Amino acid sequence: MIPSLRLLYWRPSAAALVRTRALLPMAEFYNHETGDGAFRLIQKSDYARALQGARVGLCLSDHEGPMRASVEYQLLDLPVVTTEAQGGRIEMMDPAHCRVVPADPRAVADAVQELAAEEIPAGAVRASVLSRLAAHRAALPGLIRPHLQAAFDDASAGVTLDDIGKVDLWRTRDAEVIRREVDAMPV
Structure with a gap:
């Protein structure tokens, strides 16, 4: 559905990592792959570099506080697809370059394709x-x-x-x- 997926994340439990790897076998588990298999927290400029080349940021948790990643994506000028959620992230999103969709893989994939295809002016999401x-x-x-x-x-x-x-x-x-x-x- 989504042709490439790079995941940046907080330290998962071993069970969560195994479960997520099974669900997303083609995904790049960046925190582990850059840490020679061990978890490595991605910070500051490494975080921005890790997102270079991304077309869309994904925010898929159903309950989270402010979810800084949603704002960080936008500060890096990435449009965002988010599932409906409790917390504060949707408040910071502009419908012109963000999509709020049900927690359904097809809905997420469709929104990603839609935003990736749009010609959003450089700097618009960040501004x-x-x-x-x-x-x-x-x-x-x-x-x-x-x-x-x-x-x-x-x-x-x-x-x-x-x-x-x-x-x-x-x-x-x-x-x-x-x-x-x-x-x-x-x-």
Whole structure:
């Protein structure tokens, strides 16, 4: 269905690796093949090099947090095919160069072929995700401002995301307390 498939992944269990190799015998298991058979975590520029020549990024898990790979693909100017999922990845995708499909091999393959055949202008996918990331980055201080004001009173007025990172405000309170507050926030 898909003529070539290079997999980059987090460390799998031995059972998961055996099962996935059986399901995808023609796939290139990049983390293991570049590590002489042993798992090797692909990072930074090696990650970008590993994706050179790819036509489409695939995001196929059904439940995941933000799934950074989906954004990383787009930052590398790759269109993305994703299955319907819980988590935050679909929010960062532009329908002009991303497809959300059912978790069905034929639907995934068809979407891959469709996107690979499209003549997406160079830089369009990257520009789109950068715009979406900038909008979310700009909105975040406003979303957490009530919590900052409760903790720091007027000292939090005008605080930006860069300011938050500089003073490490994320670490000033117990992680479990922050987790409960975030879980209780309206979506």
